[in-house]
Amino acid sequence: MNNTLNLFRIDAENHELMGAQLAAFSRQVPLLYFILSVNSIALASTHLGIAPTILTVVFPGVLVGACAIRCLIWLQRRNRVVEPKAAARTLRATVVLGGALGFAFLAWALSLFPYGDTSRHGHILFFVGITVVSCIFCLMHVRPAALILTGTVIAPFVVFLLASGDVVHIAIGLNLFLVTVAMIYILIICSGQFAAMVNGQMETRRLSNENFRLANVDSLTDLPNRRQFFHRLSILAEQARTANHRFVVGVLDLDGFKAVNDLYGHGVGDRVLKETGQRLLKVSDDTQFIARLGGDEFGIIVDAGLGSEAVLAVGARICSVFDAPFSVAGIVAKIGGSVGFALAPDAGTTAELLYERADYALYHAKARYRGQPVIFSREHEVEIRKLSTIEHTLRRIDLDAELSLHFQPIVNVGTSRLVGFEALARWHNPELGNVAPGVFISVAERTELIGTITQVLLRKALSAVSSWPDGLFLSFNLSMRDLISQGTILQIVAIIESSGIDPRRIIIEVTETALMQDYERVQESLRILRSMGLKVALDDFGSGQSSLSYVHQLSLDKIKIDRGFVRNIAMQENARNIVKTVIDLCRNLKFDCVVEGVETAEQVEIISRLGCSTMQGYFFARPMPQGEVEAFIADFGLSGDRRLVAAAG
Known part of the structure; x- marks a missing residue:
């Protein structure tokens, strides 16, 4: 019916x-x-x-x-x-x-x-x-x-x-x-x-x-995804090229998210990203297009002809969404955000160029103005050209001929003994002159060159160690790209094995920044190196974020306290308290402790009193070429130095 x-x-x-x-x-x-x-x-x-x-x-x-x-x-x-x-x-x-x-x-x-x-x-x-x-x-x-x-x-x-x-x-x-x-x-x-x-x-x-949504919308945050972002960016870039249309491109990256993700798991990390998207939408207006580009990176397009001050105001509003901590599943996580902007058509008229320049402004913000907005400028363009020249030169030179090492001594003031040297990279080019290590290493890390440079410098360092007394160790830095590259790690193992140097005399230094890139792969690389007998030191402790989480999870042998805490240790009680806390932490966890950046006898005396005797800095010696190391060892003497005794006394 x-x-x-x-x-x-x-x-x-x-x-x-x-x-x-x-x-x-x-x-x-x-x-x-x-x-x-x-x-x-x-x-x-x-x-x-x-x-x-x-x-x-x-x-x-x-x-x-x-x-x-x-x-x-x-x-x-x-x-x-x-x-x-x-x-x-x-x-x-x-x-x-x-x-x-x-x-x-x-x-x-x-x-x-x-x-x-x-x-x-x-x-x-x-x-x-x-x-x-x-x-x-x-x-x-x-x-x-x-x-x-x-x-x-x-x-x-x-x-x-x-x-x-x-x-x-x-x-x-x-x-x-x-x-x-x-x-x-x-x-x-x-x-x-x-x-x-x-x-x-x-x-x-x-x-x-639904297929269109899946192709153009990020499934986690429900924001437009990378594909839709670049589609819109391409349209606006064409308008900028043909009609001088003005708009702004921004790239936002979370500060400290990797540590939260590693420490609490991807579930918590995903919820932080989702809430980040919601917070960004709340502070945006009709002229702003927010997208998730992948990982903890977000894209911003402001379809308006804004001046620099207005753009910085938009960036400050975006960065302010991280003022309040994230409360997820009973966990309170404090992260930040840095953002880089490029203004079209001044910074470019193609989607690729505008994104690259916004990304470079973000890189600059994370390096120098973390948690703040930065606009791509002419100075950045000059810097990009300079870095491009450095990269091009690195690719065409004989690395073995132009790269060298300087060595800075590490001493134990308690026993007045020289215990080892840290190898520090140097590069002199006939055209560019002396290029600062922080510059060319940074360029190499953003390319595939860093693995080759690491291998060249490691061979030189091990060759130098062969002429040192057996009691001295070598401290050698590995970059983030080295630690996440299985091929580079295997090459390092082969170089050490063929050198004839006892692996127990080698300390590998890693930074918190390296650990935060791909924790699981880094941990596997360190496990391989430790299985040979090498020791691992966490360098620049305290300069990054969530250090204690890595100290807790990694099997470390040594912690190097960042020079930033030492600079004002004679004048600031807080600095002394922080150094004392780290020294006590090392003692409780049975780690060796090294304090970097020691420059005065007063600092030596204060650090000794706080409980650490192993130090490194200009007070003892500046980094020196290999030709001066043997003379320094002979002059210092393995039996002690009166100046150290007086400083510690």
């Missing part, structure tokens, strides 16, 4: 189907009313002068006029967007009106029956039959209307023919009934197929929209 009733209902819940039904019906309405009007005029004309004027002129004129009005109404609606509720009302009205008009045409046709002869009776029968068939086809996509019209016309007409007592009329009635049943069957099948087609198109559209 419900299935039967559903055949006569408009599916008001299926908005797409109703829209398709209205669109199809609006195209067929003119044809429907044309057929009704032509058939009515033809039938009325064959009864002129035979039937009363009201039946041959007035009544058909009213019906044809009603058809014309309805046709005009539908033509006006043809291109309008109809809301679902209005569509449902229109379709229901069509069902009711279709039945009413059908019954009106039938009543008029039957009212002509008493006035005609056999041929005119045949015309009436033809009129009713062809009109119903035509209406069924025209109303096929609005099944309830077609069924109601068929029922209000065919049922009474068949009854009329069967009751006439005329054998021919009875045969025609039965014939018409059977044909109508077949037509209804076809109608139900076709309307069902139409609904299925519309639903299939809906599903196809839904899947297409």
